[in-house]
Amino acid sequence: MKKQILVFAIVAGFAFACGGGEKTAETAAPAAESAAPAPAAEVSLEDKYKDDPIYIKGVEKVKGSDCMTCHMVERKIIGPSYAEVAAKYENTEENVNMLAAKVIAGGAGVWGEVMMTPHPAVSEEDAKDMVRYILLLKK
Numbered sequence: 001m002k003k004q005i006l007v008f009a010i011v012a013g014f015a016f017a018c019g020g021g022e023k024t025a026e027t028a029a030p031a032a033e034s035a036a037p038a039p040a041a042e043v044s045l046e047d048k049y050k051d052d053p054i055y056i057k058g059v060e061k062v063k064g065s066d067c068m069t070c071h072m073v074e075r076k077i078i079g080p081s082y083a084e085v086a087a088k089y090e091n092t093e094e095n096v097n098m099l100a101a102k103v104i105a106g107g108a109g110v111w112g113e114v115m116m117t118p119h120p121a122v123s124e125e126d127a128k129d130m131v132r133y134i135l136l137l138k139k
């Protein structure tokens with residue numbers, strides 16, 4: 001982890017130096033050559049948690065409902081990304097209950113004025129499994 005940060009700092013520093021024009025790019029070039037290869041793309045949250053039983057159970061239920069039309073894991077579309085939701089709420093039984101009730105009832109006001117549609121056909125148990133999966137997706 002530390003090494004990744006270091007490599008990132010070097011690469012970022014180089015990119016910054018490059019922005020300064022030809023002259024600085026020339027002087028920065030040799031330093032970049034000695035740097036390790038560019039870091040691999042950050043591991044996605046899907047990859048990070050895909051083997052967790054909570055993930056496997058929850059993702060199946062989320063995909064079986066309409067959640068993905070408004071939510072993505074790492075990007076805000078109509079609703080907040082699951083990663084944002086996971087960052088906001090601690091993974092406690094209380095929050096699981098509260099968010100599961102919100103999924104079923106729908107509502108707005110926490111993330112903006114856009115409303116989440118109610119999901120009366122989703123059972124409490126399924127809603128909880130979905131929320132447990134969402135709250136797992138912490139960076």
Ligand code: HEC
Nearest residue numbers: 065066067070079107108109110111112114115116117130
């Ligand atoms: C029509 C679009 C839409 C659909 C479909 C949808 N959501 Fe949402 N969702 C939203 C919006 C918009 C918000 C933000 C609501 C707010 O600001 O209070 C939200 C918020 C949430 C939150 C956070 C609630 C809070 O109070 O912080 C959770 C958890 C969530 N959705 C889960 C789900 C799940 C699970 C499904 C599928 C069963 C789903 N959503 C389907 C639009 C949607």
